[in-house]
Amino acid sequence: MENKNVLLALVLMVMVWAGFNLFQSPSSAPSSPEVTPATAISQVSDAAPVAASAPAAAFDPAPDTAAVIRDIVVETDKFQAVFSTAGANLKSLQLKGFRESREAGSGPVSLVDPDLGQPTLNLHGQGDWQFSEGLRFTTNLAEDVLRVGTGDEAQLVFSARGPDGSVVEKIFSFAGDRYDFGLQVRIHNSSEQERQGQIVLTLEQPWDEQHAEQAGRSFVGPSMLIEGKVKKFKDKELQQGPVRIDNGVAWTAFEDKYFIASLIPLERNGEQVVLEMVDNRIANRLLSSGFSLAPGKSREFSYQVFFGPKDLEVLGKVGHDLEKAVNFGFFNILAKPLLAVLKFFHGNLIRNYGFAIIMLTALIKLIFWPLTHKSYKSMRDMQKLQPEMQALREKFKDDKERMNREIMELYRSKRVNPMGGCLPMFVQIPVFFALYRVLLEAIELRHEPFMFWIADLSAKDPYYITPIIMGGTMFLQQKMSPSTMDPQQAKIFMFLPLVFTFMFLNFPSGLVIYWLVNNVLTILQQWYINRGGKKAVAAS
Numbered sequence: 001m002e003n004k005n006v007l008l009a010l011v012l013m014v015m016v017w018a019g020f021n022l023f024q025s026p027s028s029a030p031s032s033p034e035v036t037p038a039t040a041i042s043q044v045s046d047a048a049p050v051a052a053s054a055p056a057a058a059f060d061p062a063p064d065t066a067a068v069i070r071d072i073v074v075e076t077d078k079f080q081a082v083f084s085t086a087g088a089n090l091k092s093l094q095l096k097g098f099r100e101s102r103e104a105g106s107g108p109v110s111l112v113d114p115d116l117g118q119p120t121l122n123l124h125g126q127g128d129w130q131f132s133e134g135l136r137f138t139t140n141l142a143e144d145v146l147r148v149g150t151g152d153e154a155q156l157v158f159s160a161r162g163p164d165g166s167v168v169e170k171i172f173s174f175a176g177d178r179y180d181f182g183l184q185v186r187i188h189n190s191s192e193q194e195r196q197g198q199i200v201l202t203l204e205q206p207w208d209e210q211h212a213e214q215a216g217r218s219f220v221g222p223s224m225l226i227e228g229k230v231k232k233f234k235d236k237e238l239q240q241g242p243v244r245i246d247n248g249v250a251w252t253a254f255e256d257k258y259f260i261a262s263l264i265p266l267e268r269n270g271e272q273v274v275l276e277m278v279d280n281r282i283a284n285r286l287l288s289s290g291f292s293l294a295p296g297k298s299r300e301f302s303y304q305v306f307f308g309p310k311d312l313e314v315l316g317k318v319g320h321d322l323e324k325a326v327n328f329g330f331f332n333i334l335a336k337p338l339l340a341v342l343k344f345f346h347g348n349l350i351r352n353y354g355f356a357i358i359m360l361t362a363l364i365k366l367i368f369w370p371l372t373h374k375s376y377k378s379m380r381d382m383q384k385l386q387p388e389m390q391a392l393r394e395k396f397k398d399d400k401e402r403m404n405r406e407i408m409e410l411y412r413s414k415r416v417n418p419m420g421g422c423l424p425m426f427v428q429i430p431v432f433f434a435l436y437r438v439l440l441e442a443i444e445l446r447h448e449p450f451m452f453w454i455a456d457l458s459a460k461d462p463y464y465i466t467p468i469i470m471g472g473t474m475f476l477q478q479k480m481s482p483s484t485m486d487p488q489q490a491k492i493f494m495f496l497p498l499v500f501t502f503m504f505l506n507f508p509s510g511l512v513i514y515w516l517v518n519n520v521l522t523i524l525q526q527w528y529i530n531r532g533g534k535k536a537v538a539a540s
Helices: 004-023 209-217 235-239 312-318 332-348 353-367 369-395 400-414 423-441 465-480 487-493 496-504 509-532 534-539
Strands: 071-075 079-084 089-099 108-112 122-127 145-147 153-161 166-175 180-189 195-206 221-226 229-232 243-245 249-255 259-265 272-278 281-287 291-293 298-309
Touching: 079 298, 089 298, 108 259, 108 298, 122 166, 180 195, 180 291, 195 249, 195 259, 195 298, 221 281, 235 272, 249 281, 259 281, 291 298, 298 312, 332 353, 332 423, 353 369, 353 423, 353 509, 369 400, 369 509, 423 509, 465 496, 465 509, 496 509
Parallel strands: 071 145
Antiparallel strands: 071 079, 079 089, 089 108, 122 195, 153 166, 166 180, 180 298, 195 281, 195 291, 221 229, 221 249, 243 272, 249 259, 259 298, 272 281
16 A cells, blocks of 8 residues: 555545445344234234223214215415325325426425325224224315415314224324424224224335336335334335334334435334335334223324425424434434535525535535645655665565565654555545435435536536546546556556546536535645645645
């Protein structure tokens, strides 16, 4: 490792290639609870029955289950949702602040797509509770549209009578300026005998070839927070059979690169979660603990539901550690502060994420200036020793052990550290990986324009201009770096800029801008040291 160019090339290749193929590929975070396959979902939990305490007077008379099916539109500042009285489930949800693409006429992002015909937040009973997901409900609204503005709150109440003598209510609570909303399920035993069982609330996610293709680029699928750790489930695991988690689940969700749909049980008293692939969908079932109800008694179950962006600030306001769904990999502890600084620049100094990336790159370069300076000095010292080192190699070419001893003695006598050019580079690797993941996955860069032809920092440069310029700056940087390679090695490594240019052609523009600016700043630093800073180098 005597040559800095060799080390730099190897480090860059390892960083980019490993980062793209290892860190970018979806992976399952470790989780301590046992995850077991389930061949069937038990009809009644083994947990001890819980006596109900709510009085029967809390319920209105049960409606006629033969009611006409209606769609109820809920309009808030954040989303438009459509609920159906057939099952009181969610059949459509579109986010108002996000579009599917930057193309003209592109519609809003659909987290529940009505065209796929797969509603979610389905509810059914097990054991003595025999109501199904298709139970007909009536609603407390006379109109078909519920508008909830900023600062306002409203409820949408569905109620139905099941064939088992139960009265079922699903109560949705909305705030005009939030992505999350409350869901309360109330079961009332209106029969003349005690009943027991459990209820199952299900998130449904369509799964087809398109979803599988997306999962190959970034994680798409179900995830959970189990005992404080996020566990992501790949479709291959679910193809082997249902998976059951018996306890410790704080939330369960479906997520993709930028968005998440999550179901949070607010009463963690024995709930189970079962993931199951059924036909062209994945069912994410949350099973309540087993409970029994005497005649005239009731039981309530409370949940929090979130459909929205994987934005750390937004998720943090929801609570329940939902922000842990945003994870930038092994160097997550560095990535989140870097994202916070990037957002600070964007929010307080310049309203353009492209320039915010440039400012962050300059800040990182400034922080690492002393290390880079030390690395450069070490490489210059090593370069000066090359004639003496070459003489020792020739003199002791038949005695490798003696040659190594003599070279080490030369290092000591000249006070040169052969690793001095390497260690500062390795210190910067974690920062590179962290920023690499932020620029690849942060929703803040989604559809954010820079200038001129770069209209989306999260997408590739449509004309490949920035990757080509980046390759040119890398070539120039190599030419300016001190080199001790033989001519044959130098010719081989001159191809690296070309290799990196092709690698970066399809990378997000934000990442290419970072690397390009970093190269330019490195060139300026080397120029300064070579031309204007020789006295400073000698003095140090």
